[in-house]
Amino acid sequence: MAKPATLRQILVVTDGCSNSGISPIAAATLAREQGITVNVIGVIDKNELGEQGEQEIREMAQAGGGMHDIVYPAQLAQTVQMLTRKAMTRTIQHVVNKELKQILGESEMDNLSPEKRMQVAGMVDELGEQSSLEVVMLVDTSASMKNKIAAVQQAIFDFSISLRSRSGKSKMAVCSFPGKEKHLDTLIPWTNQVEKAYQLSSSLTMSGITPTGPAITEAIALFGHIELPEKLANKYQKNSRINEEDGGFMQDHVF
Amino acid sequence: MFSNQKMPEAPLYMEGKWHGKDYSVIKELGRGANGVVYLVFHKGTKVALKVGLDSIDLLMEANVLTQLQSHNEKIGPAIYDVDDVVIEGKTHAYYAMEYVEGERLDRSLKQVGKEWLPLLLIQLLSHLHVIHQHGYVFGDLKPENMIVVKSGKQVCLIDFGGVSKQGHAVRQFTEEYDRALWQAGDRRADPGYDLFSLAVMMVRLCTDKETWNRLPSVRRHVQMLYAIIADNEHVAPYRIPLQKALEGRYQTAIQMKADILHAFHQKSVNVAGSSVASNKEGLGSKLLGGLFVVSMLLLAGSLYYLWM
Ligand SMILES: Nc1ncnc2c1ncn2[C@@H]1O[C@H](COP(=O)(O)OP(=O)(O)OP(=O)(O)O)[C@@H](O)[C@H]1O
Numbered sequence: 001m002a003k004p005a006t007l008r009q010i011l012v013v014t015d016g017c018s019n020s021g022i023s024p025i026a027a028a029t030l031a032r033e034q035g036i037t038v039n040v041i042g043v044i045d046k047n048e049l050g051e052q053g054e055q056e057i058r059e060m061a062q063a064g065g066g067m068h069d070i071v072y073p074a075q076l077a078q079t080v081q082m083l084t085r086k087a088m089t090r091t092i093q094h095v096v097n098k099e100l101k102q103i104l105g106e107s108e109m110d111n112l113s114p115e116k117r118m119q120v121a122g123m124v125d126e127l128g129e130q131s132s133l134e135v136v137m138l139v140d141t142s143a144s145m146k147n148k149i150a151a152v153q154q155a156i157f158d159f160s161i162s163l164r165s166r167s168g169k170s171k172m173a174v175c176s177f178p179g180k181e182k183h184l185d186t187l188i189p190w191t192n193q194v195e196k197a198y199q200l201s202s203s204l205t206m207s208g209i210t211p212t213g214p215a216i217t218e219a220i221a222l223f224g225h226i227e228l229p230e231k232l233a234n235k236y237q238k239n240s241r242i243n244e245e246d247g248g249f250m251q252d253h254v255f
Numbered sequence: 256m257f258s259n260q261k262m263p264e265a266p267l268y269m270e271g272k273w274h275g276k277d278y279s280v281i282k283e284l285g286r287g288a289n290g291v292v293y294l295v296f297h298k299g300t301k302v303a304l305k306v307g308l309d310s311i312d313l314l315m316e317a318n319v320l321t322q323l324q325s326h327n328e329k330i331g332p333a334i335y336d337v338d339d340v341v342i343e344g345k346t347h348a349y350y351a352m353e354y355v356e357g358e359r360l361d362r363s364l365k366q367v368g369k370e371w372l373p374l375l376l377i378q379l380l381s382h383l384h385v386i387h388q389h390g391y392v393f394g395d396l397k398p399e400n401m402i403v404v405k406s407g408k409q410v411c412l413i414d415f416g417g418v419s420k421q422g423h424a425v426r427q428f429t430e431e432y433d434r435a436l437w438q439a440g441d442r443r444a445d446p447g448y449d450l451f452s453l454a455v456m457m458v459r460l461c462t463d464k465e466t467w468n469r470l471p472s473v474r475r476h477v478q479m480l481y482a483i484i485a486d487n488e489h490v491a492p493y494r495i496p497l498q499k500a501l502e503g504r505y506q507t508a509i510q511m512k513a514d515i516l517h518a519f520h521q522k523s524v525n526v527a528g529s530s531v532a533s534n535k536e537g538l539g540s541k542l543l544g545g546l547f548v549v550s551m552l553l554l555a556g557s558l559y560y561l562w563m
């Protein structure tokens with residue numbers, strides 16, 4: 001069976017509802033359309049994420065073909081790793097399922113006996129471990145995130161350890177929204193090694209604007225595999241290429 | 256934790272789709288990231304049944320349990336049946352396993368006393384050694400994932416959801432016991448990963464809540480653990496093996512087990528010698544307790560060598 005190509009994910013970390021621009025659910029649909037899975041983590045302090053926020057998070061993940069969870073800051077690191085892995089497994093399972101359908105005709109995985117499926121599970125797991133993985137972390141840095149930013153920062157650093165512990169090739173990028181000028185700022189361009197001393201707090205904005213949808217739309221552009229309309233392409237791909245050339249490190253973000 | 260795919264309530268009666276074994280549900284035992292565990296009756300005996308949220312993850316667990324089953328030392332619950340069940344029109348994978356009756360490790364220690372901890376740890380190290388020899392790492396080692404069996408103080412691992420192939424990334428972990436979050440290494444599955452978690456667990460189980468909660472939630476460092484070890488009478492005698500495990504200096508669980516045994520022996524000799532001055536009653540029970548544990552240990556040790 002062929003090794004699956006690269007798995008691509010956007011991971012949104014937020015603490016509330018979007019309130020600006022295109023609907024994040026539409027944006028997530030768009031991402032999925034282009035082969036990118038959208039996972040969403042809601043971080044809460046006490047009980048501040050209302051029904052509406054919860055619903056948006058759930059629907060965003062559903063539309064993006066991904067997973068979601070709502071957690072306290074202390075569980076963030078563990079959750080990032082778990083969501084990513086589970087979403088990967090799910091994507092691979094879909095691929096394997098399709099191939100099985102081709103090989104076995106009608107029958108797909110659900111129609112295999114549990115014993116056969118245990119073997120398939122082992123294979124899916126192995127493929128997950130070996131495949132390439134690209135993740136863009138999209139961090140909400142609106143004013144309300146202030147108390148959680150230390151945990152998010154730890155989770156970012158920690159996630160890079162998780163990626164390096166995999167057998168397959170992996171890279172990650174970190175973006176914040178709202179950006180200083182655009183909807184999105186690229187804080188850490190594609191890399192597989194985030195520096196321990198990396199500081200996120202300087203990206204915090206005082207604004208209450210949360211353009212989750214536009215941010216997702218722009219994050220899609222960071223994945224090199226996607227053909228972009230001329231204008232967008234000029235805006236983003238040049239930047240990310242330049243950054244990749246210096247090995248993914250960006251000196252001004254490393255203190 | 257995951258609200259993604261809600262697990263439907265189990266019906267009172269379930270029947271496997273492929274093998275047709277039937278179960279009547281008594282109650283829910285617990286739920287977590289990978290599924291829900293029910294206590295069920297099958298042909299009049301109590302069985303634990305785990306229904307998965309995600310079939311791949313559940314089947315991986317079943318895989319590992321089946322492989323470890325062949326070993327004559329009891330490490331985890333025996334597995335009886337792997338099948339599918341249809342609940343509210345949706346198919347879920349499940350496996351049925353031995354119902355392990357007892358207390359979670361942390362709760363059990365509160366009842367039997369902390370002096371049991373080294374003994375249980377030594378058993379755990381034997382379990383881990385077997386898992387490592389099968390080419391796996393347990394991964395998510397924590398008190399919540401082990402049960403001290405009611406009859407005869409045996410510790411049994413449950414929840415094999417974190418079990419990972421050596422060389423792969425650890426599938427599942429808990430912050431508190433994770434080597435990477437203590438800045439002591441990565442998350443690539445090697446025997447040292449488990450030994451690290453085990454050492455943190457030992458320290459934590461012997462530390463009062465207040466002291467433990469004073470640890471920062473981010474940027475933890477093993478030095479902080481050394482400080483706790485140094486002024487805690489329960490763990491101080493095990494300083495050397497603990498420190499070695501935290502620094503990743505053990506290649507195998509057996510090496511750590513030998514050092515813990517050695518430290519335990521030293522300690523019981525010291526206790527016997529130094530407590531002469533304490534009051535009579537205290538001395539008597541302490542000595543008896545100590546001797547009992549030592550004899551249990553020796554028994555465990557000799558049994559172990561027989562098996563090898
Ligand atoms: N074989 C068993 N015998 C008795 N109780 C069990 C058994 N297996 C599981 N349990 C109980 O069910 C609970 C949940 O099981 P388990 O830890 O396997 O679920 P999980 O979904 O993997 O949870 P986690 O979030 O910890 O990964 C356990 O904490 C334990 O109390």
Ligand SMILES: [Mg+2]
Nearest residue numbers: 287399400414
């Ligand atoms: Mg568990």
